Amino acid sequence: MTLAAHDIRWSAARRMIVDGVTLRAEPGRILGLIGPNGSGKSSLLRLLCRLRKVESGVVTLDDRDLATVPRRDLAKRLAFVEQQASTEVQLSVCDVVKLGRTPHRGALASWSDVDEAAVEAALERVDMAARHDQLWHTLSGGERQRVHIARALAQEPRELILDEPTNHLDIQHQLSILALLRRLGVTCILALHDLNLASLFCDEIAVLHEGKVVASGAPPDVLTEDLIARVFGVAVSIRAGASGRRHIEYLIDPPEPGVVTAPPRPALKNTHGG
Amino acid sequence: MSHAPIEPNWAARVAIALAVLLALVTAITLAVTIGEMQIPLSTAFQALGNGMFDLGYPVSAIQQGVIFDYRLSRALLAALCGGTLALSGAILQALLRNPLAEPYILGISAGASTGAVAVMILGFGGAVLTISGGAFIGAVVALLVVAALATGAGGSSDRVILAGVAGSQLFNAATATIVTTLANAEQARGVMFWLLGNFGGVRWPDVWVATPVALICFGVCMLHAKVLDAFAFGADAAASLGVAVTRVRIVLFATTAVMTATMVSIVGTVGFVGLVIPHAARFLVGPAHARLLPACLVIGAIFMILADILSRILVPQQILPIGVVTALFGAPAFALILYRARRAT
Ligand SMILES: Nc1ncnc2c1ncn2[C@@H]1O[C@H](COP(=O)(O)OP(=O)(O)OP(=O)(O)O)[C@@H](O)[C@H]1O
Ligand SMILES: [Mg+2]
Numbered sequence: 001m002t003l004a005a006h007d008i009r010w011s012a013a014r015r016m017i018v019d020g021v022t023l024r025a026e027p028g029r030i031l032g033l034i035g036p037n038g039s040g041k042s043s044l045l046r047l048l049c050r051l052r053k054v055e056s057g058v059v060t061l062d063d064r065d066l067a068t069v070p071r072r073d074l075a076k077r078l079a080f081v082e083q084q085a086s087t088e089v090q091l092s093v094c095d096v097v098k099l100g101r102t103p104h105r106g107a108l109a110s111w112s113d114v115d116e117a118a119v120e121a122a123l124e125r126v127d128m129a130a131r132h133d134q135l136w137h138t139l140s141g142g143e144r145q146r147v148h149i150a151r152a153l154a155q156e157p158r159e160l161i162l163d164e165p166t167n168h169l170d171i172q173h174q175l176s177i178l179a180l181l182r183r184l185g186v187t188c189i190l191a192l193h194d195l196n197l198a199s200l201f202c203d204e205i206a207v208l209h210e211g212k213v214v215a216s217g218a219p220p221d222v223l224t225e226d227l228i229a230r231v232f233g234v235a236v237s238i239r240a241g242a243s244g245r246r247h248i249e250y251l252i253d254p255p256e257p258g259v260v261t262a263p264p265r266p267a268l269k270n271t272h273g274g
Numbered sequence: 275m276s277h278a279p280i281e282p283n284w285a286a287r288v289a290i291a292l293a294v295l296l297a298l299v300t301a302i303t304l305a306v307t308i309g310e311m312q313i314p315l316s317t318a319f320q321a322l323g324n325g326m327f328d329l330g331y332p333v334s335a336i337q338q339g340v341i342f343d344y345r346l347s348r349a350l351l352a353a354l355c356g357g358t359l360a361l362s363g364a365i366l367q368a369l370l371r372n373p374l375a376e377p378y379i380l381g382i383s384a385g386a387s388t389g390a391v392a393v394m395i396l397g398f399g400g401a402v403l404t405i406s407g408g409a410f411i412g413a414v415v416a417l418l419v420v421a422a423l424a425t426g427a428g429g430s431s432d433r434v435i436l437a438g439v440a441g442s443q444l445f446n447a448a449t450a451t452i453v454t455t456l457a458n459a460e461q462a463r464g465v466m467f468w469l470l471g472n473f474g475g476v477r478w479p480d481v482w483v484a485t486p487v488a489l490i491c492f493g494v495c496m497l498h499a500k501v502l503d504a505f506a507f508g509a510d511a512a513a514s515l516g517v518a519v520t521r522v523r524i525v526l527f528a529t530t531a532v533m534t535a536t537m538v539s540i541v542g543t544v545g546f547v548g549l550v551i552p553h554a555a556r557f558l559v560g561p562a563h564a565r566l567l568p569a570c571l572v573i574g575a576i577f578m579i580l581a582d583i584l585s586r587i588l589v590p591q592q593i594l595p596i597g598v599v600t601a602l603f604g605a606p607a608f609a610l611i612l613y614r615a616r617r618a619t
Contacts, residue, residue, distance in 0.1 A: 046510070050513075071513075071516045074516065075514065076516070079514065082510065082511065085507040085510075085511055087506045087507050087508075089561045090560075091506060095561070096506075096507075099503060099504055099507075099515060100515070102501075102517070107498070107499075107501075108497075155515070
């Protein structure tokens with residue numbers, strides 16, 4: 001048993017943003033949230049880690065109402081990586097990762113070997129140990145993202161919630177972060193935009209559309225040509241790729257269903273002469 | 275892999291603490307010996323000995339009074355004032371995530387002075403409400419007004435400063451209204467001089483009020499040192515690290531209001547200390563609040579003692595308001611920080 005939402009709702013500016021969502025994360029597995037911009041992914045994730053209060057419905061952690069879990073216990077159990085989080089404070093990479101130890105330390109506790117080991121291990125895992133002392137604001141976008149993930153790992157959570165963790169990452173690091181999440185064995189809930197990566201790395205996928213879950217289940221069952229056309233308004237063709245896995249191809253200029261043809265390329269010659 | 279040790283060793287810590295203490299003592303010694311009346315260093319020490327330990331050195335009553343009752347109490351209060359204002363600045367900068375936040379710029383000092391002036395002149399509350407009580411209420415009201423303005427304006431961290439400017443204007447106007455319509459000429463003169471900040475009227479009872487306030491507030495802030503670090507990436511990030519964001523905000527805003535109100539009710543409004551000192555301290559000891567807060571307290575104290583000395587010797591035969599001296603340093607520093615903040619984004 002782990003994190004689950006039961007018919008939760010949340011509104012902002014008199015608009016339903018999360019509209020009766022029910023979903024359940026399976027222990028040690030990766031649940032991907034996909035959906036167009038503004039479909040409520042970030043809002044839903046914030047409700048799942050109690051950064052916002054649900055207006056109705058309930059979020060449970062191990063069958064216990066999340067609202068009744070003490071803050072620090074929750075932070076030791078569940079970590080959150082925001083979509084964008086920046087700072088003007090002059091922090092080094094290691095300072096940022098150390099923040100992850102906050103819930104594990106009392107107000108007067110000094111820095112312990114356990115804390116140090118957790119920080120070093122987390123930096124190692126995201127391949128940023130060599131940048132230990134570099135200043136945060138000198139990092140590239142992708143490096144910042146990896147440091148945030150390291151900070152979350154330093155919390156030693158059993159549930160990890162990530163809002164577009166592959167944002168800003170180059171393809172190698174997108175793959176390596178997602179592979180890392182798989183290896184960690186912690187329960188992950190993440191918002192993703194890349195449908196191929198989602199179907200490659202997620203054990204389950206929930207599709208969000210205007211605050212509602214319109215489909216959920218194993219990637220092949222959920223990510224169908226029909227659903228993607230309906231939710232994203234984009235025509236795709238899904239077939240086996242080079243590795244034998246399913247590959248989603250976006251059809252820019254949609255021809256007949258199932259038929260893939262490249263648009264004719266205009267001849268490269270000077271058309272202005274004459 | 276090598277990197278700097280996480281914690282400096284104990285010997286280094288003791289050395290730093292001693293050096294800091296020595297600097298503070300030196301500043302106080304300077305403050306006690308420099309002034310209109312020329313008093314030799316040895317006499318000054320004898321007067322201190324008499325005052326503190328009743329040693330019975332032969333020091334004239336006037337010199338004894340000037341050294342012990344006038345200059346020492348004044349130096350100690352300057353230290354407490356500088357320390358707590360710097361501390362307030364560091365706390366506000368962390369909570370609001372804005373490098374320009376401090377009690378003066380956010381209008382908290384202005385609110386406190388409105389409250390204090392209201393009690394002084396209107397006699398609000400009569401015997402029940404002291405001037406510092408009025409200042410505290412004024413400070414809290416100012417905080418709430420500025421918070422409401424900032425939230426209404428979108429809540430981003432730079433809106434807070436604009437809201438503070440508006441709040442300052444509002445409360446300064448309120449103070450001016452009270453003074454011009456209700457005070458007699460003598461009261462008005464006194465209030466205007468007090469508003470610019472001055473340590474002239476400080477005596478021991480003020481020190482006995484300010485000392486426990488400063489120590490308790492410092493203790494409260496230190497208990498929140500790690501929590502303040504967690505605000506680096508914003509309130510949501512802090513909350514997801516297990517910080518009780520609302521409670522921490524209320525406790526720490528109230529603490530800064532208490533510190534500001536106490537100092538305003540004793541010495542009037544002194545600007546920019548809360549802005550400049552935290553930046554200087556960060557430059558010296560880094561951004562971690564466990565070290566930053568004590569550094570602010572001590573550097574603020576030393577800065578204010580020196581500023582007070584300057585206020586007494588800058589113009590011969592005259593004492594400048596302390597707020598003028600701090601503004602002389604603070605305004606350029608404000609510009610510099612603004613300029614650097616612009617470049618960073
Ligand atoms: N505090 C708020 N006040 C008003 N509207 C809000 C608030 N928070 C979210 N919204 C709106 O709710 C909708 C969902 O926002 P959310 O950030 O959850 O979307 P998302 O699925 O994460 O989108 P993206 O893919 O762009 O990250 C948006 O239309 C947004 O404008
Ligand atoms: Mg989002």
